[in-house]
Amino acid sequence: MSQEHAVASRTGRRELNTTLGVRRVTHGADVMCLSGILDTEGADLLGHELTAHLRTAGPHRRVILDLTGLRLVSAAGIHVLDSHTRHLSDTPILVIVSTPHVREIFTLSPAPGLRVCPTLDAALAELPPAAPRHPVDMADGPGDRADDVIGPRAKARISAVIGMAQGIVFERYGLTGLRAACDLLRETSRLHNVPLRILASAVVTAPRPAAGSPEWFPGRLRTPPPSPELLDIPEQGAYDLRKLLRTLVLQVVTAADADGAEVHLVDHALGNSLVLEAHSGLDAAYRDRVAQVSDPPAVCARARLLGRPVSVTDVTTDPCLVAAGEGRGVPAVGGRALYAVPALAEDGTCVGAITVHHARPGSWLTHGRLTALRTLADDLARWNSWYRRTVVLDALEHLHTQG
Structure with missing residues (x-):
């Protein structure tokens, strides 16, 4: 996954709690998309990844935190965000918040190293004029369109879903790492000619397979394609x-x-x-x-x-x-x-x-x-x-x- 990576928390109690996907959307900014629940374990994950990313990003790259995929933010999460960004008051991290109760938290207790924005477009508008704003291609696997129509914000959200699917596959099958999970998803995408983002969405939303079952959907009946009334396409x-x-x-x-x-x-x-x-x-x-x-x-x-x-x-x-x-x-x-x-x-x-x-x-x-x-x-x-x-x-x- 050039220019993107994903991290999933791993616990003995549940398969996935917080998912963090990172996507370079311009030459001057990276978007970190969080999904799920930012509890204590998720806060530890965020703190580790945020520190590592700020260290490697360099002084000329801005970080945008997209929190629109979070269902819940704990006090531990707010504390980690504050403590890891206080030194950035001159060039604060831009935070996209849409959930009313999450926005209220940042409004009532503003952190000096964070600046809240309503949308990704608004966050990108905060970047210095010298920073080009051309989104990179969303090459999310074999079978996708060459003329990809996905915009910058949708790309970042889709990247987070792919990262979530990688975390699920990594955890569920005990793979050696997220790279192995990525390879397995891409190989499956190629063999079945299913776009990676479609496959990732299915992994995230499908019910968990029964423990120890060799089949995910036992007893499933395959049917031929439907006969269209007007759509002209061979079987x-x-x-x-x-x-x-x-x-x-x-x-x-x-x-x-x-x-x-x-x-x-x-x-x-x-x-x-x-x-x-x-x-x-x-x-x-x-x-x-x-x-x-x-x-x-x-x-x-x-x-x-x-x-x-x-x-x-x-x-x-x-x-x-x-x-x-x-x-x-x-x-x-x-x-x-x-x-x-x-x-x-x-x-x-x-x-x-x-x-x-x-x-x-x-x-x-x-x-x-x-x-x-x-x-x-x-x-x-x-x-x-x-x-x-x-x-x-x-x-x-x-x-x-x-x-």
């Missing part, structure tokens, strides 16, 4: 995430007579957020905005929340988008009208969303085009359910066998 293509999504987004643009399109899928390891998986006709700035979406006003999130399609005939006059700044960002990529349709599983759960863009404001989708989009969303939902319970579980079984 073997259904096993290839990249190929299917590339085919889907092209069909979406054609069926909707759209100037751009985006496809999101839900990732449970990233707080059930929508992650951008494929796109057409969208520039890097806009992709950065929608790389990971949790809540409205993003149109895909609104469609997911409501469980039905959402239409915006002019983004520059939509109150929610204008208030959030999205009304300025979308037209910059050539889109004035948006239409998002959720991909709903059989039980009504939203597993993703398809969004199309049109350069001119107003309604442009005919009844036939609307029907085609909804059919493609249904095809996506059926395929996603099959892929997760077949291809991804095959990869997990291989991982378990080798581990």
Whole structure:
């Protein structure tokens, strides 16, 4: 893992408590993402890694602490953060905090070596102008897209999930170290053509295999890929995430007579957020905005929340988008009208969303085009359910066998 590493606590009582992933997002800053519970053991881990990282980073690199993945912060954690950063009052560590009770802790007892920021973008804005802000590639394993659409913040969060999966594999199978866990995950990713971030998410969210069982999912029945109503892809293509999504987004643009399109899928390891998986006709700035979406006003999130399609005939006059700044960002990529349709599983759960863009404001989708989009969303939902319970579980079984 060039330019990134992950550390997991190891105890005799539980498999994983605190996970710390480190990612270089610019030439002048590293993001340390913490997930889980920062208790006494986690605080010791953080103190050790923070000291080591500050020692090796040098005076020209800033450290950003992303605490948005923490569910609980203990007094020991706050003490370690304070004691290890007091000497940095001139160049404080930037801390991203979103949980209200955690933010309140830092507000009531401000530490001189820490400066709280609401988002990663706000933290990066604190860097000196001389520091370039070009994110490194998220080369998270064989099977991933060459035109990766993940933005800097999403990259850091995904890096933390991969680090968490490495910690789980390392602990569960008693491997020699995190490098061995990384190698096992990457080899499994390559053999089954499952992107590493998808595999890591499955490792983190899947139920623990029974102790001593040679199979992770005993008695599981494998089924053939579903027959799509409109999505045109051969059976073997259904096993290839990249190929299917590339085919889907092209069909979406054609069926909707759209100037751009985006496809999101839900990732449970990233707080059930929508992650951008494929796109057409969208520039890097806009992709950065929608790389990971949790809540409205993003149109895909609104469609997911409501469980039905959402239409915006002019983004520059939509109150929610204008208030959030999205009304300025979308037209910059050539889109004035948006239409998002959720991909709903059989039980009504939203597993993703398809969004199309049109350069001119107003309604442009005919009844036939609307029907085609909804059919493609249904095809996506059926395929996603099959892929997760077949291809991804095959990869997990291989991982378990080798581990």
